[in-house]
Amino acid sequence: MITETLLADLHSHTTASDGQLSPTDLVARALDKGVQMFAITDHDTLAGLDEAHQFNNSQAQPLKLIDGVEISTRWNSFDIHIVGLNVDRGNSVLADFLAHQRELREIRAMEIGERLAKAGIEGAYEGAKALAGDAALSRGHYARWMAENGHAVDMPSVFKRYLARGKTGYVPNNWGDMASAIEIIHQAGGLAVLAHPSGYKLSAKWLKRLVREYKEAGGDAMEVVLGQQTLDDRNNLIALSHQNQLLGSIGSDFHFPSNWIELGKNLFQPQGVDWVWQSQSWVNRV
Template sequence: MIDESIVVDLHSHTSASDGQLSPADLVARALHKGVGVLAITDHDTTAGLAEAHQFNQQQSNPLQLIDGVEISTRWHNFDIHIVALNVALDDQPLQDFLSNQRQLRQTRAEEIGARLAKAGIEGAYEGASALADGAALSRGHYARWLADNGYAVNPASVFKKYLARGKTGYVPNNWSDMATAISFIHQAGGVAVLAHPSGYKLSAKWLKRLVREFAQCGGDAIEVILGQQSIEDRNNLIALSKLNGLTASLGSDFHFPGSWIELGKNMFRPKDVQWVWQSDAWRAHGADMDSNLALSQ
């Protein structure tokens, strides 16, 4: 059995991508919030992990830090994110793939800036770039800049008003397909997790199709416990994981301190669910979470 007193959060972001806390500050906050196992999963980069590990190792009671990355992929013109857990950071093919992803991200970001400028919103690209401060530029940085400059009441409403499909600043994605991303994850010794499946606002039919095709592409797990969700959503995702032979993962998708999403918040683990760290895929890739998850199976 797993000691349920240990809080596990396998999806979080730092300032290395579109999070607002430095890697060290994120680890410090996780420790403060009682998180025992944390995965840092920045968008298309592992750049923040060295700092996170260095800070964590300096603590008297460090947490278990899992090396991860969140990879953007294309599926029927939707942006679908895959969280890679327990990847080898020195795997050169993976790093080359992520480098190409960041270049695609930059190209898309420049086009978003151009479209906003054409619509009369000048300085958005420069402002978003300043917020990124050297990190891979994302729509999240645009959302912050637009909200900060009065174009919407908050970053979430920016997406609805400017960055969603069909809106002024929307630019179609140019990512790799799911199968390619999963193959690089596996080659780097990691497991592939479908991130926040209910967050794509798909119909029930399309969500079932997404999970089924993710499994057919070689995916290992899906997030069934999210930072904010209904009991109905949680139960539906658990059912879809079992139907498609996928293990379960959980994560807050933390980006910044706020009243809704917090590290480790609502990361409870229902019974009769096989978690990703209990899977053959995880064990095959050599992950060792036993000391922190208090496995006594």
């Protein structure tokens, strides 16, 4: 059964990482789409938050803007992302950790460029770097540059053909473990959320293992409602959250305007889920 509640979208990206809208434009779009509680969760950076708050605070009816970040981690050779919600963006421990993450991103990005160049795709690093601007360079920037320069029809095709595990431009991740990221989020006063669990393309057995070990590492919540998912997927994630005593979260993982992902779209809130914003830790931070 679905109930009408506060429209929340707690996973999104700006040009501070691999999104294509500025923090100002992203908040403006969220307001236009009727989102009431919104989190910006750029990859390994808090750089867009000050601008987002400045614009939001200038509005006659501002939304409830949550400070967030999406931290890349390594689990059994997989890229696993942990979203930190309600973090203190002035926390020095978190700032130092994210600065190190940015260094790791640059090392990996340079190697991706070298592998693509050896495969005959010249200028990919420079092109992706130009798209990234001041943001940390990511595979998303590579995918965008390669799609725009005719190496595939769109960004998903670039990932499938060049950047996925085992493909020409794939470079194994060099991140730290989940427990370290979760601890950093907690030190910054936030709650740790396992991002898009079904997006890692794990078997049912491995997904159960991931969620269990994430909980054991100190995780607080997991995303159970995504912008694109089947009803079976949603029910499975909710069941896993219950089995592991994890709070539920919700988010579009919005990067840019498209026909398939939109801020607040399809983010229904089924009954029977203990939502992350209902927890006492969240209430205390707000």
